[in-house]
Amino acid sequence: MNQASIDRVYKMSFAGVYPMYIQKVEKKGRTKEELDTIIFWLTGYDQKSLQRQIDIKANFETFFKEAPQMNPNSSKITGLICGYRVEEIEDPVMQKVRYLDKLVDELAKGKAMEKILRK
Template sequence: MTAHRIFSTPFAKVYPMYVQKAERKGRTQAEVDQAICWLTGYDAASLQRQIERQVDFETFFAEAPALHPNAALIKGVVCGIRVEDIEDPLMQKLRWLDKLVDEIAKGKAMDKVLRSQPHCME
């Protein structure tokens, strides 16, 4: 089976589209960056380096410091496909990222986008 074309697409080529989508709905690049960093474990500087290096999506996710443990809580439909049902791990990570950007653009609160867990009351 051949790899999906998106896997070899430079992240830097798609990143501005994520930002534009959010900004068209009154959200900010900082919110998009926060969601990307939350999902991947990159900090702002390392995210910028990945953009400058023009790494493809496969490399972007392969070099990600650590996927957030709550990433599996990202559920819903992107491009007509339920993200939780995607079997290819790389495609699922891509769709998780798409879903986060969609939620930002739809006006969802950042604590909900970032799947903040309520702390147990003691």
């Protein structure tokens, strides 16, 4: 992954991508509440702090830097996303973005919540 791609993702607005995540999961019969549950699990945000990130239009870099606590089980998220193995991505913020992408994909594909949340 080249630096220009990484920089572009860092600057992307989480608030801009969030509605696309909602649309993706709802199209597959899942809910915004389930999406929020996986975001809370991954980042430690709650409804109020997540809404604040959306309101301030935080970019992905800020969104993950300000995350209350990344879930220690996030390292169990593995597999391919956008042609990259998430467990091999070296840039820490980029890896977290791809973790979230992977979880959203799993939700949209109908995976059970307890499997998505690595229980």
